[in-house]
Amino acid sequence: MRIGYKCIVQNVGLTKSKIRKDKKYWVNSADYQSSLEGSFVRLALVATINTEKLHLYTLRKFDLKTGPQKAKKLNGKLLEYIESFFSKPKLIDVFAKESDDAISKSIKLNRSSRLKRLEKANLKPKLVPVTSYVYERNPDVVAEALYRADGICERCSGAAPFYRKSNNSPYLEVHHIVPLSNGGEDSLSNVLALCPNCHRELHFGKGI
Template sequence: MMVDWNKVFDNFGIKKVSKTDKTKSAYLPNEKQRLAIEAAGILPADERPAPSFEVTVLFDPATPTILSSYYYSERSPDAERNPEPRMGHGIISSWLAQGDKVLIGNIGSQLFVAKLDFAPISQVAASQEIIKRANRQVIFDRAIAATGKPPKRPVERAEFIRNPYIVAAVLLRSDGKCEMPDCSRELFTRDDDSTYLEVHHVVPLSEEGDDTFINAAALCPHCHREVHHGKNRHALRNKLRVYIEAMEA
């Protein structure tokens, strides 16, 4: 599914960096990109050198921001066309390369730029990254202003058909305790007074893990989320694997 950039940006435009953009170190934004730049409150400067400003870079951890300027290009008095707004500084001199497909968009007064070759194809992943980088007050203002029910869309997905005997056996083996070594978190109970635990595959099925008794563990919700999304998830996975293998040896 392609990302619908209209859902996250107030205005945006996409253009491929041309040879002229790069050789002149002066990026010529298209009409939609100019609309985003100017909607963020940045107007073309008449003076040269033009003042610089920071642009938030998306999907490029090595470059969180980049300096840019926005100015009218110089034309001779005899030129028949008006001067064109261009972008200079690091955004074109060092960051963008010829052939890059570049998106420029704004959320309020914050200007964003992204190379689309590095952008995720998931709407959720792209939106989360953009909103995570947005100004804090803008996030609150827009969340508070939102009303109504969310739209629906059909979703088709493939799911693994897990062996129910493995799930049941792992829960029996755990005896109502989280199988992550050293976990001491307080667990809660279901309506039937059984302890709530989630069965996790040590090597996830999505990473070619097997649906086997020795590759499964009963985890509390905290440990389960951490082993999927935590910064130290790989170390936790290995710790869990060693523990389960030793217990089954």
């Protein structure tokens, strides 16, 4: 037996009329009836995981003392160990926000001290673990916007600069006019298929 799901608790203290009917999963109807007693919690699935490293035997090495039946509040090393499987370091897409502040600061500082720092700099960048939330975009919106653009940037009307390795289609990027993070819709009327230059300019340029 092992941990397979990460859930959040949505409701507690629900009575049997508020829970999903799961009678068909019970072999024995007396067991089913007794399962209806007491109160229930509603969970929402956040992530699934499948690894032997979350097997109960392993968790015992990290101080798990109770059996799997009862709810248990986790803390310390055990919590850290379990959490580490659900927040793996992710390599961020190049399009993620650059560390603008650090770069601006370096640009403002005097050059000779920057060059001195560079001489002593660590040549292998640190890998920084990041947990991030990403909107799940509708692939039909992306595909349809690319179809609509037909290889031509919908901003500058230039041709896509190269072909995509994966499927040999003209390389354009689908951009949300009103960002999803500002409540924009993931719909055809809120997207533009753009050449990489225009896309970068819209995100990072100072505007005209």
